[in-house]
Amino acid sequence: MHLSPPDVGPLEERYAISAIRSGWVAPLGPEVDAFESEVASRVGTSHAVATNSGTAALHLGLLALGARPEQVVIVPTLTFAATANAVVYTGARPFFVDCDPLTGNIDVDLLETALTRLRRDGREVAAVIPVDMFGRCADYERILPMCAEAGVPVLEDAAEALGATRAGRAAGSFGRAGVLSFNGNKIITTSGGGMLLTEDAALAERVRYLATQARQPVWHYEHVDIGYNYRLSNVLAAIGRAQLRRLDTMIGRRRDLRESYAKLFAAVPGVDLLGEGDPGDNCWLTVIVVDPDEAGWDARELAAHLADRHIETRPVWMPMHLQPVHSGAEAALTGAAERLFTTGLTLPSGSAMTDSHRARVEQAIDDFLTTR
Numbered sequence: 001m002h003l004s005p006p007d008v009g010p011l012e013e014r015y016a017i018s019a020i021r022s023g024w025v026a027p028l029g030p031e032v033d034a035f036e037s038e039v040a041s042r043v044g045t046s047h048a049v050a051t052n053s054g055t056a057a058l059h060l061g062l063l064a065l066g067a068r069p070e071q072v073v074i075v076p077t078l079t080f081a082a083t084a085n086a087v088v089y090t091g092a093r094p095f096f097v098d099c100d101p102l103t104g105n106i107d108v109d110l111l112e113t114a115l116t117r118l119r120r121d122g123r124e125v126a127a128v129i130p131v132d133m134f135g136r137c138a139d140y141e142r143i144l145p146m147c148a149e150a151g152v153p154v155l156e157d158a159a160e161a162l163g164a165t166r167a168g169r170a171a172g173s174f175g176r177a178g179v180l181s182f183n184g185n186k187i188i189t190t191s192g193g194g195m196l197l198t199e200d201a202a203l204a205e206r207v208r209y210l211a212t213q214a215r216q217p218v219w220h221y222e223h224v225d226i227g228y229n230y231r232l233s234n235v236l237a238a239i240g241r242a243q244l245r246r247l248d249t250m251i252g253r254r255r256d257l258r259e260s261y262a263k264l265f266a267a268v269p270g271v272d273l274l275g276e277g278d279p280g281d282n283c284w285l286t287v288i289v290v291d292p293d294e295a296g297w298d299a300r301e302l303a304a305h306l307a308d309r310h311i312e313t314r315p316v317w318m319p320m321h322l323q324p325v326h327s328g329a330e331a332a333l334t335g336a337a338e339r340l341f342t343t344g345l346t347l348p349s350g351s352a353m354t355d356s357h358r359a360r361v362e363q364a365i366d367d368f369l370t371t372r
């Protein structure tokens with residue numbers, strides 16, 4: 001049983017077949033246009049550009065914000081590699097900031113210190129990329145004014161957070177631009193895909209232009225910029241439209257699952273659910289945090305027990321400052337992300353999990369807990 005497998009069925013099949021029959025089998029077409037406008041309206045932004053991955057949308061978002069060599073981009077250390085990779089693609093360097101131990105999102109006090117220090121040292125900060133970790137929005141009430149005051153644009157990595165909200169605003173709508181992912185493990189999928197969302201028409205136009213090989217609007221294929229081939233396929237956009245129609249149902253299923261995990265662990269000493277109690281959570285993945293001294297066992301022991309029963313779990317993301325590829329990168333650290341990396345465990349959370357899958361996982365966890 002996998003952690004978060006794609007949840008696709010007859011509706012997606014119908015949409016994909018109809019896109020193929022329409023003849024639009026290319027990285028453009030009416031399904032791409034419709035998917036963009038439907039996601040933009042769901043998230044509440046004026047503009048959307050569909051890309052063939054979330055990583056591509058992050059890359060072009062950074063380029064459109066002007067990121068370039070000699071600059072730094074502030075990135076949480078607790079994130080998936082793609083957030084930091086996109087920075088490196090532009091020639092800028094990531095500066096890693098640790099996380100809040102209770103939510104896994106960027107530590108805002110530490111962010112403030114880092115911004116102040118970088119400015120004092122005369123360093124150019126191209127952007128801050130807060131990540132809405134595991135489907136919970138970062139603390140934008142503090143992040144947005146802080147970055148505005150420092151004159152640094154915010155690029156929201158909402159790859160995990162479609163459908164999440166904070167104070168009535170949707171994930172993907174914070175900052176100068178927001179990025180979604182439709183990878184196979186995400187809350188909705190196009191098998192692979194992403195999107196950049198923004199209120200800024202010029203920024204959206206720039207990203208659309210860079211994503212389509214930076215072609216000049218002339219007959220003879222003229223280029224004045226290096227472009228990329230980053231647009232989303234029309235067939236895949238059709239799958240995304242079907243998924244979007246089912247988004248609230250799928251979030252509901254993940255939320256039910258979260259609630260049953262919460263019940264299961266409620267009376268277990270030393271176990272907490274990461275980020276519990278956020279009303280805007282889309283419940284993408286459920287993460288437990290195990291204090292081995294209090295629990296009498298550790299996260300890796302439970303993982304091994306479940307693996308023996310063919311149930312997949314994973315640690316939380318390995319912090320970027322521990323990645324060999326980023327050794328030597330600048331970072332502001334408290335140890336919170338490293339602690340979550342050793343004490344956190346991501347449990348099967350997919351919306352396609354059947355009641356019998358669920359019963360099997362709960363039974364296996366129950367068996368483990370009773371033998372402790």
Ligand SMILES: *Cc1c(COP(=O)(O)O)cnc(C)c1O
Nearest residue numbers: 053054055080082159181182183
């Ligand atoms: C999945 C993910 C991405 C990358 O999205 P892709 O569509 O797989 O390229 C970026 N950031 C975070 C936090 C993610 O979880």
